[in-house]
Amino acid sequence: MRLKDKVTLITGAGSGIGRSSALLFAKEGAIVAVNDLDAAKAEETVGLIREEGGQAFAVRADVTDPAEAEEMVGLVKENKGRIDVLFNNAGISGVGRLHEIEPDAWERVMNVNIRGVYLPSKYVLPIMMEQRGGSIIHMSSCIAEIGLAQRASYAATKGAVLALAKSMQVDYAPYNIRVNAILPGTILTPFVENYLKTSYDDPEAAIASLKRRQLSGELGRPEDVAKAALFLASDESAFMMGSPLYIDGGVVFG
Ligand code: NAD
Secondary structure (H helix, E strand, O other), rough: OOOOOOOEEEOOOOOOOHHHHHHHHHHHOOOEEEEEEHHHHHHHHHHHHHOOOOOOOEEEEEOOHHHHHHHHHHHHHHHHHOEEEEEOOOOOOOOOHHHHHHHHHHHHHHHHHHHHHHHHHHHHHHHHHHHHOOEEEOOOHHHHHHOOOHHHHHHHHHHHHHHHHHHHHHHHHHOOEEEEEEEEEOOOOOHHHHHHHHHOOOOHHHHHHHHOOOOOOOOHHHHHHHHHHHHHHHHHHHHOOEEEEOOOOOOOOO
């Protein structure tokens, strides 16, 4: 078991990649704190983990709210005594060319995708510093490295969290804390399905066009990203520090 008894907190784990990671981490022996804004979705993930004999509990919180983020981290520490892994996975989409994005919509994407990484990290770091160890994973995206139409606000946030991972790594390496980032390509999750439905008249044609961008010819699955997160969470990636890990079917280099 690659995460035996490791206490892991995954944000946005009520759906998609976060849920898939929570299930895989639990299979590998982790005790998983399942965060989501939506309590019912978090409980559903916990139910799925328990059905398979894994250990998990739900911690509902809005990761953009300082009081809720602090309380969430405090609850995990209080319950389990430590936090070994933080996977900052929660995120939302943002669509539009820059001049078309209203300030409120811009702020929403910045809030969830950057502030929602900053706050859980801020409250987890002192715990990991005291433990003198931990692994933090930020969810970036291949969009941090390649230009895509209509994705200005979203791309800006994903570039920011990649930079954040590198900068944090320098500050916290002396405490044996690793901070890495995952850069997925297009992964078929509710997040992408919603984006396709709301942004294209013909979502099937949009999927076909996305597939053509991949060297693999296929879109990714949540499990593909969960496996990468497991690797970064575990000691198997001990020599990875401040690194971007691409899980993108070759879209960045294709
Ligand atoms: P998803 O929509 O299926 O899941 C995201 C979860 O985050 C949802 O359950 C949602 O309720 C939760 N969430 C949203 N705001 C929150 C908040 N303020 N506090 C707590 N939870 C909140 O999405 P997904 O596709 O699984 O994406 C997960 C992450 O992966 C996101 O950061 C996304 O940007 C990133 N990503 C996804 C893709 C993709 O193609 N799916 C590609 C690259 C990066």
